[in-house]
Amino acid sequence: VPPDAHSRRAFLGMCGAAAAAVALPGCGDDDSGGASRRELDAGFLNVALRLEHVAVVLYADGRDLLRGSARRTAGLFLDQEREHVRRLARTVRGLGAEPAAPRTLEEYRRSFPLLRRGRDVLRFAVDLENRVIRAYVDGLAHISDPRLRRLAGEIAATEAEQVAVLLGELGEDQLPTPFVTGTTT
Amino acid sequence: MHTSGRGELLLPTTGDDAEVVRALLQLERDSVRVYEAAQGRLDGVAGRLARRILEQERAHARGLARSLRQLGRAPAREPAAQIPGLERAIARGPGAFASFAARHEAEIVGAYLQALERLRRPGLRSPVASILANEGQHLALLRETLGDDPVPRAFETGEVH
Numbered sequence: 001v002p003p004d005a006h007s008r009r010a011f012l013g014m015c016g017a018a019a020a021a022v023a024l025p026g027c028g029d030d031d032s033g034g035a036s037r038r039e040l041d042a043g044f045l046n047v048a049l050r051l052e053h054v055a056v057v058l059y060a061d062g063r064d065l066l067r068g069s070a071r072r073t074a075g076l077f078l079d080q081e082r083e084h085v086r087r088l089a090r091t092v093r094g095l096g097a098e099p100a101a102p103r104t105l106e107e108y109r110r111s112f113p114l115l116r117r118g119r120d121v122l123r124f125a126v127d128l129e130n131r132v133i134r135a136y137v138d139g140l141a142h143i144s145d146p147r148l149r150r151l152a153g154e155i156a157a158t159e160a161e162q163v164a165v166l167l168g169e170l171g172e173d174q175l176p177t178p179f180v181t182g183t184t185t
Numbered sequence: 186m187h188t189s190g191r192g193e194l195l196l197p198t199t200g201d202d203a204e205v206v207r208a209l210l211q212l213e214r215d216s217v218r219v220y221e222a223a224q225g226r227l228d229g230v231a232g233r234l235a236r237r238i239l240e241q242e243r244a245h246a247r248g249l250a251r252s253l254r255q256l257g258r259a260p261a262r263e264p265a266a267q268i269p270g271l272e273r274a275i276a277r278g279p280g281a282f283a284s285f286a287a288r289h290e291a292e293i294v295g296a297y298l299q300a301l302e303r304l305r306r307p308g309l310r311s312p313v314a315s316i317l318a319n320e321g322q323h324l325a326l327l328r329e330t331l332g333d334d335p336v337p338r339a340f341e342t343g344e345v346h
Contacts, residue, residue, distance in 0.1 A: 174322070179245075
């Protein structure tokens with residue numbers, strides 16, 4: 001087993017646990033009605049917020065391994081992920097819920113694959129961004145407040161743009177699929 | 186088309202989910218026409234990118250037509266109106282076309298964001314979001330081709346700058 005495979009499984013498991021923490025009642029064809037829609041909306045945004053916390057740590061840690069345009073890109077994306085965290089936390093609070101708090105740096109770092117060089121950082125960033133996109137794309141089916149759906153859409157589009165740039169830094173196809181669900185890289 | 190600064194104005198202000206999907210389909214067909222018009226007339230990075238985006242816009246149009254049929258509506262083809270400024274942009278070269286296409290993609294992103302607000306069926310929103318994300322990627326790569334920052338803001342709103 002490659003040394004980073006275990007960590008990657010641990011990381012993906014952590015993300016899966018975050019997603020599973022949200023109940024999914026009322027997944028029919030029409031989401032009108034329901035007593036706790038605000039709670040559910042807050043739950044879906046918190047799933048995304050947990051992943052945004054991970055992205056902040058990855059770009060903050062990983063940019064030291066990057067050079068040139070990739071390093072500048074990581075710095076820019078770090079700022080953008082921090083903006084996502086701030087907006088999501090404020091929005092969740094506005095819904096009357098507690099925003100997901102970040103874990104400790106050590107907890108995040110333990111769950112990361114081994115990042116020895118810039119390419120490792122870029123590859124892991126693509127994986128993580130796809131997890132984030134998946135959280136938004138899946139969550140959009142269930143978020144009941146139209147304004148929150150717009151917010152989730154705006155962030156999902158930004159994350160997808162980031163993936164395209166990261167793939168370019170890796171020298172890979174920047175438009176691998178016409179339907180960006182976060183399940184493909 | 187291309188008369189507004191925000192794509193959301195390209196969607197009808199009233200109507201059910203089928204009307205929203207029908208409007209998105211029409212926008213995707215416009216996109217196909219934009220990139221088809223550029224085929225064989227642009228060299229270099231912009232030409233290659235246009236070819237790649239064309240394939241994906243066609244896939245979006247097929248997917249939306251399928252969704253419309255599932256909603257019980259026939260994806261009737263509306264008469265193709267002339268797209269103002271397209272021919273002139275292509276004639277002026279790759280940079281002008283990329284700039285035109287970037288404005289177009291920004292408007293499309295705005296339209297998809299409004300669609301996410303409007304669609305009542307949860308099952309439609311995730312596929313629509315997956316297309317929105319891809320349109321954002323088109324926009325980013327067109328900006329890159331123009332020498333601009335590909336991801337200039339943390340929240341992609343589809344605003345035209």
